Amino acid sequence: MSTVQPDDEPNRVAHDAQDDPASLDAPAAGDAAPSDAAPGAVAGRATPASGGLLRSGMVVSAMTMLSRVLGLARDVTIAALFGAGSGADAFFVAFKIPNFLRRLFAEGAFNQAFVPVLSEYASRRAREEVRELLDAVAGSLAVVLALMTALAIVLAPWLALIFAPGFARDPDKLALTAEMLRLTFPYLLLISLTAFSGSVLNTWNRFAVPAFTPVLLNLALIGAAVALTPWMSVPSMALAWGVLIAGAAQLAFQVPFLARLGLLPRPWPNFRHPGVRRILWLMAPALFGVSVSQINLLLDTVLASLLADGSVSWLYYSDRLVELPLGVFGVALGTVILPALSRRHAERSAEHFAQMLDWALRAVLLLGLPAALALEVLAEPLLVSLFHYGAMTDRDIAMAAMSLRAYALGLVAFMLIKVLAPGYFARQDTATPVKIGVVAMIANMILNLALILPLAHAGLALATALSAFLNAGLLARGLRRRGVLAFQPGWGRFALQLLGGCTLMTLALWWFAPDWQVWLEWGVWRRAGTLAALVTGGAGVYFAWLAATGVRVRHFKLRS
Structure with a gap:
């Protein structure tokens, strides 16, 4: 496989400005004083420094892995206490x-529209113009979200009925959902401002801080579940309080890092600012672009509320396991590649733009394929080891395993969407993804209706996975037609290397994994030890094959 390692562009700042994951608050070498200039600032510009995509991806992956592990601990706690x-x-x-609206607006449409515009300002405008943009965007975003939050609190009972119509059969359950929603919805305001801060930090190659921030959500929910549950008349209300606390903690955590960069905004709404108007123009179609998979998941929840009790929870627990590799690999790749692609587009470097997309596709397949196969083979052992405690029953495990296998089929597609959609958004093209998103969403709705009767909740998961492949395929075809996605040499050999490694790993896991019914009789430590041995062994077989057939780390080094 050929090495993709383009030379630095002539005007690149001489030093990297990456965060060290072991020292979140350490400024990069050569940074100016925070009150004076942003990192990489040259001659009055606020230009972010470039760095290695592999290193940036590893930083985000490491922080995301920590967050996902704590997220699993959170879900274990919830499963044990509430089943x-x-x-x-x-x-x-x-x-x-x-949370859906957060992914749709903050991490979906807003992030994909804001980062390219911010990158353009940082590359071509004076530092003061960048700060004016940040002030206007922060103020405008806060006003819109505050109004949305106030409206949602008032309309909470109707929102609960819209998103979970099946709960109407149980008035107490519907009322509890509405009461919880009044506590959880302000999280949208807080986490969206956190996402705004994270987008700024990512643009300045400070990837570790935003990637670490979700850890606070998991810690808050675990703490609330353990500490507040005994004091609540309705025990599960403790979780809603935990969400509210987490939103405030995550925003407060990122503020000092923005201040150190000299980029802490003074929020003042200004919808007439040219940058704000451009972001809003790009956001409108982007709402249906990269966030289609989230809309599909929400549709699953609506339909699952009409099924047997527990269906919503089965989908949730299985989705959480798919989110682990998706977040650690897919989201991490999408996070680091969007600012890099945006800079390449601003610099009109088409060749390097294509190399970055090709690099991202190889990275997705390298990590996504074995992860998906491992979820398929180890579905029940994973669910038993993580969730079969307290109120969680054997039937819950069997039902959740069905939807986990269905979701796992679409894992690679979910990851591909994360890296293909930025190929459009970095070029400030939001019209094409919205058309593709609408097609994929219609397909998902049709598949939901076709599969829900024979497969129940698992049919909803399978419909989401199939529509994700349609979405990813159409995104790739569009980039190819525009000449933006150009496959680099070495794909034939790389495909054979992946096929051999995945085959050997799957056979090893299938051969050595005990029947899942046996896992039910084991204690927590034996479950954990056996699972760790299987995962480590399977990964060892896979990467040993890749190493033996010539895949090297240097093949995935690429400058941003």
């Missing part, structure tokens, strides 16, 4: 609504 009953169902819906 898959009415209280858990109510909380998952009440949290999913603002």
